Amino acid sequence: MKWQSIWQAAGVWLVGVGCAGAAAEGALEPLVAALEPISLRTALARPLPEALRTVVVPAREDAVLGLTHLSREEFAATGLDWEQFMNRAAAAATRLLVTLKPVVERDAAGQIAYIKLKGERPFTASVVLSPRLLPLFRGVLGDRLVALMPDRQTVYLFSRNFGAFQAFGQKIIDEHADTVYPCSIEAFEISADGLKCLGGFDDGAAPLAGVAGKDQAGPRAELPQAVKPAAAPVPAKADP
Numbered sequence: 001m002k003w004q005s006i007w008q009a010a011g012v013w014l015v016g017v018g019c020a021g022a023a024a025e026g027a028l029e030p031l032v033a034a035l036e037p038i039s040l041r042t043a044l045a046r047p048l049p050e051a052l053r054t055v056v057v058p059a060r061e062d063a064v065l066g067l068t069h070l071s072r073e074e075f076a077a078t079g080l081d082w083e084q085f086m087n088r089a090a091a092a093a094t095r096l097l098v099t100l101k102p103v104v105e106r107d108a109a110g111q112i113a114y115i116k117l118k119g120e121r122p123f124t125a126s127v128v129l130s131p132r133l134l135p136l137f138r139g140v141l142g143d144r145l146v147a148l149m150p151d152r153q154t155v156y157l158f159s160r161n162f163g164a165f166q167a168f169g170q171k172i173i174d175e176h177a178d179t180v181y182p183c184s185i186e187a188f189e190i191s192a193d194g195l196k197c198l199g200g201f202d203d204g205a206a207p208l209a210g211v212a213g214k215d216q217a218g219p220r221a222e223l224p225q226a227v228k229p230a231a232a233p234v235p236a237k238a239d240p
Helices: 003-017 072-078 082-097 124-129 133-141 164-178
Strands: 032-037 054-062 066-069 103-106 112-118 145-148 154-159 186-191 194-201 227-229
Touching: 032 066, 032 082, 032 124, 054 082, 082 124, 112 124, 112 133, 112 164, 124 154, 133 145, 133 154, 133 186, 145 164, 154 164, 164 194
Parallel strands: none
Antiparallel strands: 032 054, 054 066, 103 112, 112 154, 145 154, 145 186, 186 194, 194 227
């Protein structure tokens, strides 16, 4: 099943469970998608579409730790395959999305520059997986969005029709480096076709072992804020 099909299936799932009821305050989600850097080498991690540095990991919300990754045994015990897990994770993301209050930031001319989604829950970044995200913001940002998620609790949304998101490169790199729970320095397009990585901001880091791609080469001073195109995704290293 392709990612756009997963979005459609997640929408059907939400009809059955009900958005509002499942988002009850105090309820912990038993199955969510944790978005994180591939460098953490978490077991069960799989790259987001066309991403080099960002993976999705099956997890559950934890009252003490925030998020707990599922072990191979725990994931197997759910009885779900990967597509079914992604459907459930997208549904959980939507339940969270509808509780967030967007913060609209404007430029000097008074035009909408970007929209910021900030949440206390530790899987806030996964709202980019929600099939409701594009319909909610299409009216103000157009039919193609760009999402930046420097940490697990923050999402910046831009219009893909303009290049304003590229000027955020250094800000995203800095926020990603400063947070306890980093998410991504890659930019993702969200459209009717689903989610895909556009490329990563160049932070000057050395390429990961076994990871090749022109978006990871070159010093930071060469192109500090531009997005370099992503190459073929490389899965995270599995546990022995």
